[in-house]
Amino acid sequence: MKAIALISGGLDSILAAKVIQGQGVEVIPLHFKIPFCHKVKDSSRQSVLVKENLGLDLIKVDLEQEFLDVLKNPRYGFGSNMNPCIDCKILMLSKAKGLMQELGADFVVTGEVLGQRPMSQHKQALFLIPRRAGLEGLVVRPLCARVLAETIPEIKGWVRRDGLLNFNGRRRNPQVDLAKELQIKDYAWPSGGCLLTDPGFSRRLKELIEHKELNAREVGLLKFGRHFRLSPNTKLVVGRDEEEDNQLADLAQAGDYVFMPPETAGSTALGRGNFTQSLIKLSCSIIARYCDKPAGANVKISYRTAQDKEEKILEVFPLDDVELEKIRI
Ligand code: SF4
Numbered sequence: 001m002k003a004i005a006l007i008s009g010g011l012d013s014i015l016a017a018k019v020i021q022g023q024g025v026e027v028i029p030l031h032f033k034i035p036f037c038h039k040v041k042d043s044s045r046q047s048v049l050v051k052e053n054l055g056l057d058l059i060k061v062d063l064e065q066e067f068l069d070v071l072k073n074p075r076y077g078f079g080s081n082m083n084p085c086i087d088c089k090i091l092m093l094s095k096a097k098g099l100m101q102e103l104g105a106d107f108v109v110t111g112e113v114l115g116q117r118p119m120s121q122h123k124q125a126l127f128l129i130p131r132r133a134g135l136e137g138l139v140v141r142p143l144c145a146r147v148l149a150e151t152i153p154e155i156k157g158w159v160r161r162d163g164l165l166n167f168n169g170r171r172r173n174p175q176v177d178l179a180k181e182l183q184i185k186d187y188a189w190p191s192g193g194c195l196l197t198d199p200g201f202s203r204r205l206k207e208l209i210e211h212k213e214l215n216a217r218e219v220g221l222l223k224f225g226r227h228f229r230l231s232p233n234t235k236l237v238v239g240r241d242e243e244e245d246n247q248l249a250d251l252a253q254a255g256d257y258v259f260m261p262p263e264t265a266g267s268t269a270l271g272r273g274n275f276t277q278s279l280i281k282l283s284c285s286i287i288a289r290y291c292d293k294p295a296g297a298n299v300k301i302s303y304r305t306a307q308d309k310e311e312k313i314l315e316v317f318p319l320d321d322v323e324l325e326k327i328r329i
Pocket residue numbers: 083084085086088089120194195196197
């Protein structure tokens with residue numbers, strides 16, 4: 001028998017796949033890429049985790065655009081932040097279903113645990129999600145299968161129910177103990193680290209949707225820096241450390257502005273949208289606020305468009321914190 005195992009990158013999905021693999025089922029590890037994992041390096045780490053612990057190559061499938069479409073109007077709504085978990089899982093299982101024939105898989109395995117997450121892992125949701133994805137009875141959750149109804153693979157004897165687990169609730173100790181027992185190496189996170197559960201990220205995302213700017217390029221920018229709305233169609237993103245400064249400079253595309261202090265230690269910023277001269281000046285004042293400078297002093301800020309090598313310089317007074325907060329997203 002063959003099973004597609006959905007891999008989020010967190011511990012639970014690896015454990016679930018390992019338990020099923022231990023029953024002699026051929027596991028196909030599959031990861032759906034959505035634009036909301038923490039960092040690019042997390043994505044390559046998932047492949048390493050799977051290789052080390054399952055001895056298999058992780059298949060990655062891009063779900064970016066479909067996920068963004070779901071995010072605009074999720075049928076089952078959002079969780080406590082901008083996380084449309086039920087719709088997200090229905091989307092992933094539907095996609096997995098579409099790949100079953102091509103991959104020769106008989107059923108699908110997930111790392112869900114009953115009661116672990118409030119929105120999508122209560123009994124009703126665990127029943128609804130496979131049904132809406134057209135996979136009723138064909139989704140095995142090895143970590144909590146014994147507290148759920150029997151699935152087709154258990155009834156038909158493709159997997160042994162007594163070899164599955166009965167985890168239930170929010171405690172993580174059972175997973176940590178199982179990871180030790182199964183000698184799972186080098187796992188770092190209890191979950192896949194979805195940015196949609198982060199309040200600050202969700203606030204910025206909501207603002208993006210309200211401004212009808214939801215696309216992969218803008219979502220990529222939301223992962224970095226402090227964000228300011230300068231006008232309905234103009235934003236400034238200011239780096240918070242050297243790594244973000246470099247990433248913002250790399251993300252700048254034709255038409256974007258890049259700002260930085262040429263003489264003072266401070267942040268790099270990326271401006272996107274319609275920049276008038278007064279918005280350029282406002283941007284320079286914001287960046288000046290984050291420069292190391294004597295109190296009351298003007299600061300020189302250089303700026304250029306991403307495609308232009310020629311820099312211009314403005315000398316400005318830093319924006320005060322009250323004004324700054326009014327435009328911070
Ligand atoms: S936390 Fe994020 S990735 Fe996980 S189910 Fe919810 S929306 Fe999907």
